[in-house]
Amino acid sequence: GGNPLVIWNNSNNVMFSKWNGLTFSTPIELNPTNIDVAGASFMGPDIASHGDTIYVVYKENPENLITTPIWCTASYDNGVTFQTAVKIENSPTSITRFPTITTDDSGNPIVAFMKLDSSFTNARWFVSVSNDFGTSFQSPVLASGWSSPTSEVCDCCPGSIVSSGDNILMLYRDNNNDIRDTWVGISSDLGNSFSNGVNLSNLNWFLNSCPGSGPDAVIIG
Numbered sequence: 348g349g350n351p352l353v354i355w356n357n358s359n360n361v362m363f364s365k366w367n368g369l370t371f372s373t374p375i376e377l378n379p380t381n382i383d384v385a386g387a388s389f390m391g392p393d394i395a396s397h398g399d400t401i402y403v404v405y406k407e408n409p410e411n412l413i414t415t416p417i418w419c420t421a422s423y424d425n426g427v428t429f430q431t432a433v434k435i436e437n438s439p440t441s442i443t444r445f446p447t448i449t450t451d452d453s454g455n456p457i458v459a460f461m462k463l464d465s466s467f468t469n470a471r472w473f474v475s476v477s478n479d480f481g482t483s484f485q486s487p488v489l490a491s492g493w494s495s496p497t498s499e500v501c502d503c504c505p506g507s508i509v510s511s512g513d514n515i516l517m518l519y520r521d522n523n524n525d526i527r528d529t530w531v532g533i534s535s536d537l538g539n540s541f542s543n544g545v546n547l548s549n550l551n552w553f554l555n556s557c558p559g560s561g562p563d564a565v566i567i568g
Contacts (some may be wrong), residue, residue, distance in 0.1 A: 352426060354394045354403055356386025361405045363394075371566055372436045377420050377429055385444070390505050390560040393447045394517070397454035399425040402481055404435070404446040404458055411467070413439065417446045417460050421481040435475055435484050436460060439486035442467065445505045452512060456481045459490065459508040459517055461500065470502035472519050476538040490517035490532035493544020503557040511566040513537045514540035518562040525555050529562045 350366040354377075361384045362374040378384050383513040384392060385406040392405035401422040407415040418432040436443050441462040441553035448458050461472045491500050497524045500506075506519035517532040529548040548563070 351402060352394060352396055354392055356384055356391040356485050357372065357460065359386070359408060360381035361386075361392040361466055363403065363405060363426065363429075366435075368489065372426075377403055377432075378405060378418070379432070382418070382432075383547055385418065387411040389469070389503065390445055393451050395448045395452040395456065399423065400454050400480065401426050401429075402448055402456045404448045404456075406444055406446055406460075408427075409442065410444055410470075411442060412444055413465055415460070419446075419448070419456060419458060419477075419481055419484070421456070422436060423480075430481075433481060436462075436473075436487055442466065447505065447507050449508050449510045449511050449515075451476070451537060454480060457508060457510055457515060458484065458486075459506060460487075461502070461506070462487075463502060469538055470499045470522070472500055472506055472517055472532065472543070474532075474534070474538050485538075488534075488538060488540060489543040490534070491530070491544070492523075493527070493530055493532060494521050494523040494528070494546065501557060501561070503529055503559050504561040506561050507563045509564050509566050510537075511568075515541075516564060516566070518564050520558065520561045521546075527552050527554050527558065531562075531564075 472491040
């Protein structure tokens with residue numbers, strides 16, 4: 348209906364409020380009491396909606412453990428109630444971080460997140476799609492790594508994901524030997540594979556540190 352839905356991180360909790368036409372509703376916590384949510388000035392939970400369906404993704408604390416997963420909770424009644432969160436990814440060998448979410452044209456969630464080795468190396472972006480409105484998620488598909496065979500992504504920079512039709516764009520800051528241009532991984536089969544990548548900024552921006560910022564986008568048409 349065009350009304351805003353807002354989330355934020357507060358004391359390791361993801362809070363939700365929505366506009367009811369006159370004011371914002373009393374904030375509610377979306378994570379269970381036994382799960383802390385990772386948040387910082389440069390990262391936190393993410394939200395997407397389609398019709399009266401709302402999805403929120405968040406990373407469990409401690410963020411630097413391979414045993415703390417990424418979760419997705421859904422509301423099918425415009426935020427009146429939220430379902431029990433579903434585990435998206437809990438790799439036995441990888442740290443995950445920076446979950447971000449969009450929906451396909453049918454309202455199914457599409458989630459992207461970064462995976463790193465246990466020593467915070469080999470940073471890459473992966474995308475996992477759901478075909479049952481967030482009840483379960485498919486195996487994650489690699490979406491980054493287009494600048495060179497040895498490149499990684501900027502491991503402290505959030506990314507974003509957008510979708511239209513069968514096309515999914517995974518936007519991220521690259522790290523090719525400290526060249527930190529903005530890249531996009533492109534899928535034309537609704538996230539089953541990413542077959543192409545494009546350098547969006549083409550500035551050869553060299554920086555021997557982490558910017559802590561990333562790109563965002565919309566699809567027009």
